[in-house]
Amino acid sequence: MARIVDIGCGPADILRYFRKQRPQAAYLGIDMSERYLRQAHLRAIEKDMDARFEKLDLSRLESHVDIAEQFTAMLEQFAPDRGLLLGVIHHLNDHTVLTTLDLLGQVESLQRVFTWDVVMCPRRRVNNFLARHDRGGFVRNVAGYEDLLQKSGWKIQRMFWTRPGLKAIDYINFELAR
Ligand SMILES: C[S@@+](CC[C@H](N)C(=O)[O-])C[C@H]1O[C@@H](n2cnc3c(N)ncnc32)[C@H](O)[C@@H]1O
Known part of the structure; x- marks a missing residue:
């Protein structure tokens, strides 16, 4: 059974891909938004899933050693084999x-981390317009994501593109391995 930690899980939209009452995965969702976590919790109940949720603001990990320690202890106890930063x-x-990413690297059970993000792309005017208006304040270009991830202790195993919604928007995806 997969053990998934979904960091920045939001309302756990991903759970819609799990079949009801089939224990395909254990799921730990983490987000800073209580509202999203409540919605995520309801979705997990609907799916009858082995799921738990924790509130955490990732921006506090760097400056609060105690929060960082709680984060890694929680993950070590959950023992995920894959991580999502979607x-x-x-x-x-x-x-x-x-x-x-550094703290995730300390969790021995974790083998892969998957990411997707909006991205600034040359000559993609609609994409870039929407990316500029995204609520995320740190939309990067391809090199920006690559350079950043290369500075982490994780290896970029694969980079690929998806267009789950509008054709005009490209999402950059990375699979990270040890
Ligand atoms: C675009 S949503 C993605 C939600 C979900 N992962 C998905 O794929 O649908 C971004 C999520 O990141 C969460 N987030 C943003 N900054 C965060 C932070 N500093 N700590 C924890 N969660 C954060 C937001 O609350 C939101 O749920």
């Missing part, structure tokens, strides 16, 4: 991204 990195400054 639509999250473009909400975080470089320090917070690197601190989060």
